[in-house]
Amino acid sequence: MNSLFKKRESNFLIQLIALSVLLFGIHTYLNFHFVKDVLLFFQLWHIYVFHVVTVVIIYTLINYRDSIGKTEVFNAFMLGMLLKMILTIVFLLPWILSKPDQKGYDLANFFIPYFIFLAFEVYSVTRILQKK
Numbered sequence: 001m002n003s004l005f006k007k008r009e010s011n012f013l014i015q016l017i018a019l020s021v022l023l024f025g026i027h028t029y030l031n032f033h034f035v036k037d038v039l040l041f042f043q044l045w046h047i048y049v050f051h052v053v054t055v056v057i058i059y060t061l062i063n064y065r066d067s068i069g070k071t072e073v074f075n076a077f078m079l080g081m082l083l084k085m086i087l088t089i090v091f092l093l094p095w096i097l098s099k100p101d102q103k104g105y106d107l108a109n110f111f112i113p114y115f116i117f118l119a120f121e122v123y124s125v126t127r128i129l130q131k132k
Helices: 003-034 044-067 073-097 104-130
Strands: none
Touching: 003 044, 003 104, 044 073, 044 104, 073 104
8 A cells, every 4th residue: 555545544533533533522411411211213322333334435545546646536536426325314314204393403423423424534534635
């Protein structure tokens, strides 16, 4: 493997793990104090595992393509975003089909971290593209 790929990937993983642990801690604290009486459909750790895995897959694909000299990184990023949207629908499908009584808490539990992880992912990919 390319040393540039390994360096960028390890830096990204360290930052992602730090962000995930911080967000998970804050999210758990807020859920414990504000929605402890509400029965949520997904456990919080399932949501975070989903987000971390999808972000790692997309970033690794883009990092790999860039490290081997491919210049069409934007197309890979857009394909990754499409795949992420499809996986999000598949992940949320059991909740959607169960016709939940309270929708707001489950949607907030999933989509607030989704957009935070998406912003982090876009920031990280832009850093790869700006170094050229």
